[in-house]
Amino acid sequence: MSAPPTGTAERERRLQWLALWRLLVGTLILGISLWLHLDAGVALDGFTPTALTALIVVTFSTTAVALGGRLAGWPFGGRAWLSIAADLVVATGLVYVSGGAASAFSILYGASILGAAITIGVRGAVVATAASLVLYALIALGVSSSWLPVPPDQNPAAYALELRELAFSMLSNVVGLVAVGGLSLVLASRLEQERGAAVAAEAARARLSQLNDDIVRSLGSGLVTLGADDRVTFINEAGLALLDRTEADILGQPIEAVLGFAPAMDGRAEGRSTTADGRALVLGYSRTPLVGEAGRSLLLFQDLTEITELREAAKRADQLAVLGRLAAGLAHEIRNPLGSIQGSVQLVRDSGDLDPEDASLLDLVRGEVQRLNDLVVTMLAVGRPTAPRPRQADLAQVVRATVQLIESDADLTEGRPVDVIGPASIAAVFDPDAMKQVVWNLVKNALQASPAQGQVRVRVREESDQVLLEVEDEGEGVPEEEREKLFDMFFTKRARGIGLGLALVHQIVEAHWGTIAVTQGESGGALFRVTLPRGRLQPPTSSETMMSMDAPAGPA
16 A cells, blocks of 8 residues: 555554554443443443443444555545544543433543544644534533433433522533534644645755765766765766676675775775776775764775876877987987997908907907997887887788797707797788787897797687787796786886886887787796787777877878
8 A cells, every 4th residue: 555645654653552542442431331231230221231332333444444545545635534433433422421411421522622633733633623512502401401311211300400500510611522522623733834845855864865866866977975885875877887796796795895995094095906707907096084974984096097098108208209309319429439440340240350268258248239239220119119100001910920020049048949829820900010920029038038948829819800919938927916018108117127128019009009918828927918909990089099109100
């Protein structure tokens, strides 16, 4: 059954309680009266016992209607007026069979007026007061004037009042009923005022609650409330969408298990999290205590992944700009002297009057000069990148040709094999020369990281509209805390490295609108995975251009 309308629920509750009290008190009064008459020798089928029995039936039936009618869906107003009418009938009946104007049960009229004021309100109090006065006057005047007969089984002397006694009894009862009616009116008015205030307060609370819900739903940031044990007690829809999870996955869980980190109290900070499908997120958050809730706290968080990527791209762009200016100067200052040194060393090396030790030293000098020359070339490539020139090409053939060239350099491989795994041909759109540089640097790093008997595996494969290149070594791998910095310029862990090779690889891959990541391989070594779009001839969108390290960011 539907709930009563606003303002009726409280009156419904009062009606239920009054019905129960009517049943209890009415049964007690009527039952005792019936027992006393029977004990006094009045026959059960006499007038008074019959009337009292009828009044008991009225009391029970109206109570049943008041209590059970709500379950049946009967309207409140009808049941309330029926209950008041029943109270007046019972009071009038008892007054009639117990002495008329002098009956002590006239007080029941006051109870009826009070009940009407509590359940129905001002109108009920007025009607019950008027009805009580009329009914009492009819009984008192009717019996005294003999047009209403005395109950045949009652003593007529109890009803015979002198005019003075009748006037006093009627006046006292009328004054009492009017006083009760007036007080009931005041009570009913106060109740209606309080009920109106309660309804207004409830409406205001509902509006405020709705406003709070609307604000929480409108937030673009994730909102989480945490208990004293740091478990999630609430999360809004935006938070679920950011984390790509459901309430069932999050509610009741420790916040550290949900986000992947423990958010610190007070102040703003950032942390790294993952979605349900494994996508990495950078979350900016602020956590503050909930006012008035000891131990509880409020957590707001936003997705800063794109902003962080843009910030890192800007940082790399700044590094490239600095390196570009440095490389331009070094190119003129170093390459010409290097060429002269290399030529002179070669002339001396080719002379026939060198002992083996001197020849070995000259080979060492020549190798170092070549390394410096490669360094300058790499710095120029990173500092002054050129836009890729993508075309339809075969990625598998480019990878195999580059690996074959690497294997021809015995000093680089030192006997370690490089296996190429994958189909013989994979058509895609890319810059073959730039991709050779990517393969060369990744395989070279893998060879340098692998142990003496280690093996390097290169895999190429297709996945839907993407092509993948993977290079795996059998070295010590890359710790998780270093993987984010691995593609930064000048970050290296090798004693003779300068940290430009992987930065160049990252730059080339992003210029091809691809991604590169490093994870742990099956053997525990590093696994570099390059993902490229299978076919893309158009330049990137403006947002992709911002994400690219390369200023041109694509073909013209």
